[in-house]
Amino acid sequence: MGAVETAKLIGPRATTSLVSRASPLASTLQQLATLKQLPIPDFKAPLKPAGIDIFQINVGKLCNMTCRHCHVDAGPDRTEEMMSRETVDQCLAALDRTAAGVVDITGGAPELNPHFRYLVDQCVARGKHVMDRCNLTVLLTGPCRDLPGWFAERGVEVVCSLPHYRKRNTDLQRGDGTFEKSIEALTRLNAVGYGKSDPRLRLTLMHNPVGAFLAGDRASMEKEWKAGLKANHGVSFDALIALNNMPISRFLEWLEISGNLLAYMELLVNAYNPATVAGLMCRNMHIMRMAAPRIFATSTRRSFSPARSSPRATASAAPPALAAPAVARLPRACLGG
Secondary structure, three states, X not given: OOHHHHHHHHOOOOOOOOOOOOOHHHOHHHHHHHHHOOOOOOOOOOOOOOOOOEEEEEOOOEOOOOOOOOOOOOEXXXXXXXXXXXXXXXXXXXXXXXXXXXXXXXXXXXXXXXXXXXXXXXXXXXXXXXXXXXXXXXXXXXXXXXXXXXXXXXXXXXXXXXXXXXXXXXXXXXXXXXXXXXXXXXXXXXXXXXXXXXXXXXXXXXXXXXXXXXXXXXXXHHHHHXXXXXXXXXXXXXXXXXXXXXXXXXXXXXXHHHOOHHHHHHHHHHOEOHHHHHHOOEEEEEEEEEOOOOOOOEEEEOOOOOEOOOOOOOOEEOOHHHHHHHHHHOOOEEEOX
């Protein structure tokens, strides 16, 4: 077996951030340039935004982990992009101008933002359903150990990333010891009522492939994961999301290093299914995230992607009625996909 085939099976391993290594791929423009050089056709399906049902807020890139597949190059060194209290309040003001019933909070590890709990409480006070995008291991860090119970008191839905229900595959991608910590965190969530079919305490796991291939059938995987995690570790969850890796940031770097980039892009193109565009992820989601002074506005939808009906994100221009005022009032926020 050659090096490329071996790398495809082993998958990307935990690493350090592109920014900390001064990698050219830390630049979004360089990522786009790398992809444009490939001899593959673009997707031609027209994408149009729908109404805004989900309001996603990325509160920064600080994370206690440095996973090889990370699409936002998060890590312990990414402290400069931390969303301030002022910007959080501006996001809340923007939220008040929409009819979105769901607020999706992400990062990095969003729980590490010092204003995270304030943001959650403000959203709950507005009657919004709050989703926390959690890496699980952060729940074992000192400032966050009480979060399972805190989440339960507020009915926060916890969406947890777990590459695989087996130890080897998870640790290869996210670092040694990650799987055991993830199981401990899931056990703590179960102990306060999550993952027990209670609609108020919903626990969702998110899987992404650990190599240069696409996710399998989500429904079949969910049954397998539920059986495996319950039998081997005594933990339960409510639903599984299968997310295909985007060829950007650190996953793009791994695809290049391992010699899998062209083959993976061809795989994405060949798996494209135009019948799923109507339910494309992020067409009804408004996304706000920290970035440099430039402002971007998009309206997107959270559902399933054109590739084998597995969730994936794409963005398109936001309705002018929302995009223009948002730009004017959010000088430090980045609205984007």
